[in-house]
Amino acid sequence: MRSATTISKMTEWQKSVKETGRNIGFVPTMGFLHEGHLTLIQEAKKNNDCVAVSIFVNPAQFGPDEDFDAYPRNLDADIRLAAKAGADIVFCPEVDEMYPSDGGIRIVPGPLANRLCGASRPGHFDGVLKAVLKLVNIVQPDSVYFGMKDAQQLAIIETFFRDFNCPATVVRVPTVREQDGLAKSSRNVNLSISERNEAPAIYEALQQAVILFHEGLEITAVEQFVAEQIKNKTSGTIDYISMLTYPQLEEPDAMSDELILACAVQFSKARLIDNIIFKREG
Amino acid sequence: MRSATTISKMTEWQKSVKETGRNIGFVPTMGFLHEGHLTLIQEAKKNNDCVAVSIFVNPAQFGPDEDFDAYPRNLDADIRLAAKAGADIVFCPEVDEMYPSDGGIRIVPGPLANRLCGASRPGHFDGVLKAVLKLVNIVQPDSVYFGMKDAQQLAIIETFFRDFNCPATVVRVPTVREQDGLAKSSRNVNLSISERNEAPAIYEALQQAVILFHEGLEITAVEQFVAEQIKNKTSGTIDYISMLTYPQLEEPDAMSDELILACAVQFSKARLIDNIIFKREG
Missing domain, CATH: 3.30.1300.10 (Pantoate-beta-alanine ligase, C-terminal domain)
Known part of the structure; x- marks a missing residue:
């Protein structure tokens, strides 16, 4: 399995895959992979020739009082786990690689973000949509895989992909749980x-x-x-x-x-x- | 030259072009083509294997008191002119084909829209960005051509493409003028x-x-x-x-x-x- 930290390396990989007529399944994650993520990767592998996994703790989706710094990270373990689950490439950019410039344009989810997590996390889904659009523009997948645990995120992304004709299929994957029922997170x-x-x-x-x-x-x-x-x-x-x-x-x-x-x-x-x-x- | 009124027909064309390794130059327009547009098409033809032109008077970028109904239209003439200038396909969807659903997600240009035309046309550039993102997602061009007459639009689109990693090059084309200097419009x-x-x-x-x-x-x-x-x-x-x-x-x-x-x-x-x-x- 390869890993890429730059957009240009990721673009190179994506082009080489497309040129040989193979399709791409993509699993965007914030890392610290658990069985939930690995299920997404396995699903992607089942239905696509190649699988890309991104590992990027996206600062744009954390509020000023939220746990960006405390968010757990373990890149070495993530890369091993992603490879084992069937990933062909892991894209793990630094924040500066993903956000070198900001002209102030935002994707605003509107009424879909007024309830549930959106109500207490203003701007959260703006940040999610920004990272997701950037990542799918970089990876250019045929299908993107999201877990149903983040149900509001999934609803907003499905709506965005539908209303803006994003050229990838959004695949819903059921929540993976511990033996006692707790959702993996x-x-x-x-x-x-x-x-x-x-x-x-x-x-x-x-x-x-x-x-x-x-x-x-x-x-x-x-x-x-x-x-x-x-x-x-x-x-x-x-x-x-x-x-x-x-x-x-x-x-x-x-x-x-x-x-x-x-x-x-x-x-x-x-x-x-x-x-x-x-x-x-x- | 072909013409397509549906997204699925446009997608078919785009895939057939890509499969044969050819690249696509794209000229989005609101129709009623004049020499300014034809220059964009000719520029696109010079630098790409295939050229797509869209003709779509985008209601999302007109305000309630603006001239959507009065905006001039002449599809038959446009198709002839686009063909003559070198277009390989014209995409001319109805409004319902472009906007069958609206989940309320918007792309908001922020400070870039606070001045010039944006100041007196609230929401105008939201509508421009929505249509442009939809169109590039449908056409998947290698390069997109914009005239410098709509300079604020161009600035916002360049910033959007840069900050959101849109996989197409934005090409600036100088304003075409009448003999007496009036910008063609x-x-x-x-x-x-x-x-x-x-x-x-x-x-x-x-x-x-x-x-x-x-x-x-x-x-x-x-x-x-x-x-x-x-x-x-x-x-x-x-x-x-x-x-x-x-x-x-x-x-x-x-x-x-x-x-x-x-x-x-x-x-x-x-x-x-x-x-x-x-x-x-x-």
Whole structure:
């Protein structure tokens, strides 16, 4: 497996792949790879001739009070893991290589960013869209792979690719979980031992809540149920619990078919998110 | 020459060109082609194997009180002219083909749009960037050609392509003028006969002003000189006259090397813009 730290080297690789008629699957990551990322890479490998993985902790998507410096990094391990999972090249640029200039143009996600994580992270999805557009312009993949854990990110990226005719297919990959149900996340290492023991209660609450919704519980009561479960069973502080249409992220009405029940919980040194995307039954 | 009205047909053409190792020059236009556009097409033909021209009056870049409906159109003539100038394909989609959905994501140009035309046309350059990104994603050109008459548009597009790693070269093409110096524009047909006779005074004033600047006249006095000339010699209303750095569009200081002197003048049924981009002498 190769690695590239410069855009020009990455462009060279991309051109050589395209010239020989092979297609590219692309997995953009912020590194500290876990099984969730490796599943994305394996999926990409199954369906493409070549796989590129980017490892770039994107400063543009962290707020001034957020954990950019504390975000876990381990490039050597990432490169080994990516190679083992089937990556053909890892693109791991420095910040200066990705952002040498800034003329002040932003991609603004609009109403899709007003809810869920967007509400408490102003500018976050501007930064995500900037990095994603830059990366797909550099890598020029046929398909890009995103995990469904970052459901709002996925909804915004799907909408952006659709509305701006980006020439790559966005592939949704289901959330990978620990044996006890906790969604895999690079941020899990920042949980204390007791927080780690409590954290599976989040997904349990979401699962039970979806059952209650299908049994007829009103949306507000469903959200309250999740809130109570998380309050009772964890030491985390709830940022939001919200049931919305997916991927539009609007208030559901009786006609809404695909829904998301999503939450964010702040622990002492880690903010965890999780969700279930499901079809309305009956 | 072919023509395509659907994105899928355009994609097919683009892929067939790329598969045979040929490159693509692209000229995005709003149609009603004049010699300015034909120069862009000829430049593209000189330097690329194949040339695509888009003809799309982009509603996203017209304000609610602007001239979208009055914007001149003549698709049959455009197709003939584009073919004659060397285009291999004309892409002329309907509005519904280009904008079937809108999830509310916008590309916002920021400070670059605060001056010149951007100041009096809020949202205009959002709409330009949306259409340009969509079109380059559809056409996937190696080079895109823009005229220097729309200097602010060019500055914003150059900055966007640079900061977002868009995989095409932006080529600047000098403004084409009538014999009397008036910049060629699709909007010139909306001038009355007397306005058409007055309009060359705009470029004359800009030329004289640049000479006065090189002779030592202060920037404010240079701008005032242009204003007086246009007021005295035309019936138009001045929207702005401004000397700025190019392509940053900031207030010049003693170190600024490349400058633009630009103006916009509103006539009864046509708003004309013109500019001179020049290096500071000495």
